[in-house]
Amino acid sequence: MTTRPARTDDPITPEPPAPAPVDRRIERYDAASVEPRWQATWEDLRLYHTDLHDPDRPPFYLLTMYPYPSGDLHIGHWYIKTPTDAIARFHRMHGENVFLPIGFDSFGLPAENAAIKNKVNPRDWTMRNIEKMRRQLRSMGATFDWDAEVVTADPEYYRWNQWFFLRFLEAGLAERRMSPVDWCPNDGTLAREQVEGVDRHCWRCGAPVQKRDLEQWFLKITKYADELLDFTGLDWPEPVKVAQTNWIGRSEGAEIVFTTTADQHQPGGDELRVFTTRPDTLFGATFIVLAPEHPLVDRLTHPAQRAAVETYVTQARRRTEIERLSTDRDKTGVAIGAHAINPVNGERVPIWIADYVLSTYGTGAIMAVPAHDERDFAFAAKFGLPIRQVIAPASVEAPAPDAPMSEAYVAHADDDVLVNSARFSGFPAPEGARAIVLWLEDQGNATFTVTYRLRDWLISRQRYWGTPIPVVYCERDGIVPVPDDRLPVLLPDHVDYQGSGVNPLTRDAAFVNTTCPKCGEPARAETDTMDTFIDSSWYWFRYLSPHKADGAVDRVLDERWGPVDQYTGGAEHAVMHLLYSRFFTKALADLGIVREREPFRRLFNQGQILGSDGERMSKSRGNVQDPDELVKRYGADTVRLFLMFMGPWDQGGPWSPTGIGGVARFLNRVWTLALDPHGVEPGDAEAGHLPAGQDYAAADRTMRMAAHRTVRIVTEEYEGFRWNTMVAHLMELANALMRYRGTEAASAPAYDEAVRLLLLMLAPAAPHITEELWSRRLAAAGEPWRSIHTERWPAYDESAVAAEEREVPIQVNGKVRDKVTVPAGISDVELEQIVLARERIRELLAGRTPDRVILAGGGRLVNVVVR
RNA sequence: GCCGAAGUGGCGGAACAGGCAGACGCGUCGGUCUCAAACACCGAUGGCCGCAAGGUCGUGCGGGUUCAAGUCCCGCCUUCGGCACCA
Numbered sequence: 016m017t018t019r020p021a022r023t024d025d026p027i028t029p030e031p032p033a034p035a036p037v038d039r040r041i042e043r044y045d046a047a048s049v050e051p052r053w054q055a056t057w058e059d060l061r062l063y064h065t066d067l068h069d070p071d072r073p074p075f076y077l078l079t080m081y082p083y084p085s086g087d088l089h090i091g092h093w094y095i096k097t098p099t100d101a102i103a104r105f106h107r108m109h110g111e112n113v114f115l116p117i118g119f120d121s122f123g124l125p126a127e128n129a130a131i132k133n134k135v136n137p138r139d140w141t142m143r144n145i146e147k148m149r150r151q152l153r154s155m156g157a158t159f160d161w162d163a164e165v166v167t168a169d170p171e172y173y174r175w176n177q178w179f180f181l182r183f184l185e186a187g188l189a190e191r192r193m194s195p196v197d198w199c200p201n202d203g204t205l206a207r208e209q210v211e212g213v214d215r216h217c218w219r220c221g222a223p224v225q226k227r228d229l230e231q232w233f234l235k236i237t238k239y240a241d242e243l244l245d246f247t248g249l250d251w252p253e254p255v256k257v258a259q260t261n262w263i264g265r266s267e268g269a270e271i272v273f274t275t276t277a278d279q280h281q282p283g284g285d286e287l288r289v290f291t292t293r294p295d296t297l298f299g300a301t302f303i304v305l306a307p308e309h310p311l312v313d314r315l316t317h318p319a320q321r322a323a324v325e326t327y328v329t330q331a332r333r334r335t336e337i338e339r340l341s342t343d344r345d346k347t348g349v350a351i352g353a354h355a356i357n358p359v360n361g362e363r364v365p366i367w368i369a370d371y372v373l374s375t376y377g378t379g380a381i382m383a384v385p386a387h388d389e390r391d392f393a394f395a396a397k398f399g400l401p402i403r404q405v406i407a408p409a410s411v412e413a414p415a416p417d418a419p420m421s422e423a424y425v426a427h428a429d430d431d432v433l434v435n436s437a438r439f440s441g442f443p444a445p446e447g448a449r450a451i452v453l454w455l456e457d458q459g460n461a462t463f464t465v466t467y468r469l470r471d472w473l474i475s476r477q478r479y480w481g482t483p484i485p486v487v488y489c490e491r492d493g494i495v496p497v498p499d500d501r502l503p504v505l506l507p508d509h510v511d512y513q514g515s516g517v518n519p520l521t522r523d524a525a526f527v528n529t530t531c532p533k534c535g536e537p538a539r540a541e542t543d544t545m546d547t548f549i550d551s552s553w554y555w556f557r558y559l560s561p562h563k564a565d566g567a568v569d570r571v572l573d574e575r576w577g578p579v580d581q582y583t584g585g586a587e588h589a590v591m592h593l594l595y596s597r598f599f600t601k602a603l604a605d606l607g608i609v610r611e612r613e614p615f616r617r618l619f620n621q622g623q624i625l626g627s628d629g630e631r632m633s634k635s636r637g638n639v640q641d642p643d644e645l646v647k648r649y650g651a652d653t654v655r656l657f658l659m660f661m662g663p664w665d666q667g668g669p670w671s672p673t674g675i676g677g678v679a680r681f682l683n684r685v686w687t688l689a690l691d692p693h694g695v696e697p698g699d700a701e702a703g704h705l706p707a708g709q710d711y712a713a714a715d716r717t718m719r720m721a722a723h724r725t726v727r728i729v730t731e732e733y734e735g736f737r738w739n740t741m742v743a744h745l746m747e748l749a750n751a752l753m754r755y756r757g758t759e760a761a762s763a764p765a766y767d768e769a770v771r772l773l774l775l776m777l778a779p780a781a782p783h784i785t786e787e788l789w790s791r792r793l794a795a796a797g798e799p800w801r802s803i804h805t806e807r808w809p810a811y812d813e814s815a816v817a818a819e820e821r822e823v824p825i826q827v828n829g830k831v832r833d834k835v836t837v838p839a840g841i842s843d844v845e846l847e848q849i850v851l852a853r854e855r856i857r858e859l860l861a862g863r864t865p866d867r868v869i870l871a872g873g874g875r876l877v878n879v880v881v882r
Numbered sequence: 883g884c885c886g887a888a889g890u891g892g893c894g895g896a897a898c899a900g901g902c903a904g905a906c907g908c909g910u911c912g913g914u915c916u917c918a919a920a921c922a923c924c925g926a927u928g929g930c931c932g933c934a935a936g937g938u939c940g941u942g943c944g945g946g947u948u949c950a951a952g953u954c955c956c957g958c959c960u961u962c963g964g965c966a967c968c969a
Binding site: 043253254257258261262264266268289290291292293304339346369370371372373375376377378380381382383384388389390391393394466467468586587589590623660661662663665666668671673674675676677678680681683684687695696697698699700701702739740742743744745746747750753822823824825826828829830831834866867868869871872875876878879880 | 884885886887888893894895896900901902905906907908909913914915916921922923924925948949950963964965967968969
């Protein structure tokens with residue numbers, strides 16, 4: 016590949032910064048002066064601006080989760096982003112055209128909270144933070160392509176959120192429905208984090224939180240539930256796939272129709288559809304439970320029960336879903352005083368409501384089978400409802416219908432059969448389930464169905480700082496989409512919060528009062544804004560053409576660059592962000608806007624850096640670690656390398672700077688090896704002499720072998736993101752070379768080659784010091800400057816890595832007792848002879864003949880077994 | 883409760899695919915350099931016994947398979963992360 020610096024739009028006139036002349040007494044590595052100098056040079060040369068149309072090199076799209084501009088770049092950001100930068104540099108050295116963009120996820124609650132609390136403008140607050148974080152991000156020395164930067168709070172970005180919304184609306188993928196929110200009379204809708212305490216009060220005014228039903232917008236992600244379960248072709252961590260699969264929660268079963276009976280207060284005949292995964296237990300259904308929110312509750316409730324029911328419904332609505340679903344709680348519920356007919360046996364069963372049944376799952380109604388469901392069992396036991404066993408292993412005698420049970424029989428034995436189930440008795444359980452549904456289906460009382468835990472995506476937010484939803488409400492025309500040519504619907508720059516959490520857009524007359532695009536009459540603008548997960552569901556498409564004015568996505572570039580080759584970011588986004596992004600991509604593909612149906616081919620979740628107290632870093636805990644101080648003291652390269660060296664990347668852990676000195680020492684050692692090969696250290700008695708028994712040629716071979724073996728292993732470690740062992744192996748190589756420094760072998764070509772390889776291998780991880788040393792080597796050799804980061808990644812020399820001899824550990828009865836050095840190509844027979852002839856082994860055998868001699872792993876180890 | 887990940891020296895961690903446990907680094911101890919200190923460099927460093935050679939124990943706990951187990955199997959314990967009565 017080219018040895019010129021990466022392509023830029025400008026003609027290249029590399030003006031290498033004049034390297035300091037190499038003194039006899041060499042200076043130590045001074046990061047504070049070297050690093051900013053190279054960062055400025057890279058920027059001047061536009062070294063990391065990616066030419067997305069480059070016809071020659073294969074594209075590699077590397078994406079890292081864009082940060083929220085909280086205003087502080089902490090050590091956790093470095094932990095994600097600097098190894099990602101090393102990936103970029105590694106791929107670039109393989110001749111790939113790497114695109115590593117960056118941007119800011121700049122809408123959201125924190126800006127608004129700051130606005131309410133400190134009376135600052137959310138936009139000013141956000142933009143100030145972005146400014147600060149840009150500076151901090153640059154101090155990493157990462158190769159972000161800043162030309163591609165995306166700021167989601169810019170109209171240039173969010174107008175396309177609105178455009179997508181309109182396309183979804185046309186395609187029937189967006190719809191408006193009632194949905195409850197947590198509500199405070201003073202501060203309006205509350206996010207989960209704004210509800211505090213067990214008594215659930217408002218974070219600002221302390222008022223008790225209420226539930227309130229609002230008309231809100233949904234995106235129909237459930238339409239894609241089945242496709243989202245398919246991860247074919249994705250190289251993703253298994254736990255993420257498992258988490259998404261559970262989140263979608265597909266279950267197969269049937270809907271069964273129960274019909275309400277008449278009484279003196281209502282005519283009956285209402286259909287109650289229940290969802291069950293166990294139609295085989297239908298004969299054991301002894302009551303019905305509805306979610307308290309079920310639409311028929313009001314209509315069916317008997318007057319005598321009305322007061323109790325209403326109290327219960329109010330209570331249930333005040334509980335969080337987590338509370339309602341908590342297993343620790345006692346079962347609660349109320350009979351509503353109505354009944355329904357079990358279609359399978361005509362039995363009249365009572366209808367209850369209970370908060371353990373959710374209106375959002377299935378049909379919001381269940382048939383309770385206490386004999387075969389633990390929750391129903393607990394409920395029946397508490398309220399004295401009948402329990403009837405209808406499933407039992409064929410191997411035991413069928414129990415009587417009313418035989419007492421101490422617990423629900425839920426376990427699936429292979430020989431489970433239906434019992435007490437009329438003509439279905441004796442059917443094996445799975446066949447029984449099928450037969451019952453088929454039979455009921457004929458009468459119109461059942462259908463096979465699939466239900467998902469996944470719910471449609473509620474995107475409406477009653478907040479200012481987000482993308483306005485582009486619809487208008489007209490007296491005459493109803494819900495009217497804003498036409499494309501009127502986009503973007505601009506967020507006003509200044510709003511008055513009046514010290515309250517209520518969405519200030521609702522009070523902004525200029526925003527709210529608009530005209531209907533259809534009839535031209537006065538109309539009301541939608542004041543809800545979009546969930547910020549919308550922003551992050553397509554930002555990587557926009558990076559390809561951030562300023563494109565006539566479309567959201569550049570289709571040509573999408574064809575060329577999509578899907579993202581590698582995505583890096585935290586595991587906390589395992590479900591929501593990654594699932595929404597997959598949904599968006601599929602929907603956009605169906606709308607013909609993008610080509611691919613999956614956004615991220617390969618995903619890596621790095622671990623999380625915790626505070627030194629082992630807790631998640633947060634401002635409120637005061638355990639946020641600022642890297643600036645460390646960077647000032649040790650330099651960016653040292654901090655980068657230290658973060659990589661700490662442990663496996665997917666592990667994370669509590670932050671502690673202990674040990675960073677070791678990494679700094681290593682970089683200084685590299686500096687010394689490269690610039691002062693002939694110096695000697697006073698502390699080393701052996702300094703200046705080759706290791707005992709080695710001549711110049713042996714030293715040469717040893718150095719070559721060490722360097723090339725390191726290339727072999729380190730290349731694999733870069734590919735697998737195993738940074739900690741990668742750094743360890745580079746340290747080993749440096750230590751090995753250190754042994755030859757100051758000896759005659761330091762003049763050998765092998766020494767110089769080893770230093771060259773060491774620098775190349777270190778370059779992606781520690782880009783500044785290697786660039787500096789590289790420039791000095793070139794200058795010393797009288798060659799023109801070129802960046803080390805445009806060099807090719809080294810290949811190892813097969814002949815150099817092969818050893819002539821190897822050491823074989825010898826075990827007797829599985830314990831290492833001896834070692835022997837043998838020629839590399841030795842045969843098994845010869846090896847065995849040598850081993851058995853060893854004095855130490857003969858001693859241990861004491862005249863006995865070995866039972867077996869095992870040569871393990873092609874003679875890597877010998878085990879002599881004697882009993 | 884369910885799902886997922888993990889438990890290895892004083893500490894962070896290493897160990898391909900069952901084959902020398904503890905790579906690399908920190909810390910500690912000893913040394914060289916220095917008037918001295920810092921820096922740098924060299925050496926030692928799992929526990930116990932031993933002057934040494936060497937022995938012995940040792941990867942959360944208890945069993946097992948194997949010539950050989952940190953690694954595989956069975957049964958537990960602990961920690962972290964996620965999910966939450968999903969019918």
